[in-house]
Amino acid sequence: MSGDILDRALAAKAVITIVAALLLSGCQQEGGAQIAxxxxxxxxxxxxQVTTKALDAMGMAGVGRIEYTADGWEACLGQPWNIDDGWARWAITDYSRVIDYDTFNSVQTAQRQAGMDPDKLGGCGAQPGAAVQTQRxxxxxxxxWLQQLQVHLTPPGFLKLAGSVNAAVMRGDGGLQLAMDVDSGGITYHLVGSYGDDYLLDHVLTRVDDSVFGDMAFEAEFNDYRNFNxxxxxxxxVQKQGGxxxxxxxxxxxxxATTTSAEPPEGSGRFGGGQQPDLPPYERLGEGIYALHGAYQSVVMGFADFTVVLDGLQNDARADEIIALAKELFPAKPxxxxxxxHNHxxxxxxxxxFVAEGATILTHDTNVDFFAEALANPRTLNPDAIDTSxxxxxxxxxxxxLAIDDGTQRVEFHKLSGSTHADDALIAFIPAIQTIVEADLLQPWINPVFGGGDHPFLVWLAGELDRLGIDYAQFVPVHRPASPPLMIKAELMDAVGRN
Ligand SMILES: [Zn+2]
Structure with missing residues (x-):
């Protein structure tokens, strides 16, 4: 934070706490736009007074429930094809959202289809020629809280939220603002909404906790106001996450005046948790080489003076497990x-x-600037999580x-070309056990939802491994396969019709 901004904040003594909160948000460079x-x-x-004028401007005084329909697109946070392109897009049609502001219920439905950019599908299960899916x-x-934001970050919802926490009315260089702190799930979130001179909500900025971005910007933009009914x-x-x-x-x-229910129909419950196989925490694959069992498998290799961890980075809890197991397996080695x-x-x-452990992160060149900025961003919203700032x-x-080879152990990293899933796809190859560690590329083989067989992803993968001349016999897929932890090359050859 610059001294200049701090001095001005200190001068505004009457509003010192809220200004400090705003400035803290505004000073964070990564993860999206700054506030004024x-x-x-x-x-x-x-x-x-502001609420009354804003409701009058919208003609929504006394309106407790709305339904709006739309078309457009959505994108999965953290699942780009290339990080420079933004999150990969899915087309949306027949979007409908019903919101009951009085009971705080909302139901949303849409038709969504992967592959708006067919050569740059990205993740979230996108695959070529995917059928339209119904989303609810x-x-x-x-x-x-993230789901609640879909109600709070609508113009009437934001006013309702502001009233519930007695938001501060401010004036910044962008105009009128409502600023507030809201407690949810043990976290205090700061939100700032900016209004035009017409008392219509233009923009909301808040921050939410994210494993990669830390305190990640979440923004909503409202444009082209007009009269509907x-x-x-x-x-x-428009909503943005991480910029x-x-x-x-x-x-x-x-x-x-919709009469559509804002509550989900009976029986539209949640998916049950998948059955977890009863496996030990790890399995030896070779001298100083272990697969770590889990829904996201990982491989840990012991070199003479350090260890190398190969993916498995599903979430914070899994990373903690992997770090603990690496230390258990190789107690003397950092x-x-x-x-x-890949950057998904x-x-x-x-x-x-891992940064806190002093580890060096290996990633494709294209991601270096992104991770350098995102991981250095403060993480203050989730006090149990690691703030690397x-x-x-x-x-x-x-x-x-790239190869890491100290004479006792060797692992090679190869870039694959032409993946529609991720432009930055790396595999790790461990020559001593002729094993490839990969993520997502074998998914059509692992997850029947993709159809399996001679899926284009598998045909492409087999061709790429041939092109690279890699002498492999088996894989450790990060996503757990049917017979953990391995999948065998001959089976891939069968799947793509090459045996
Ligand atoms: Zn992926």
Missing amino acids: PIAPTPVAESLE SSVNVSSP GVVFPGHI FATLDLVVNSVDP IGYVLTT FDHASGLRQ GLPVDILGVGDF
């Missing part, structure tokens, strides 16, 4: 390196824990090839 750099000052208008979600007072509502709604859009909707209709096979967040979560983030970019 000029310290807001309180204004004479009360929250009640619901929100209520018990929902996680007597109420004024944004014609274009990249996750939702982009062009609104088609708004019904302030973790020297950790590989994220389910293969990059928990990197902060005081620690050096050490990253070693991998190009087409």
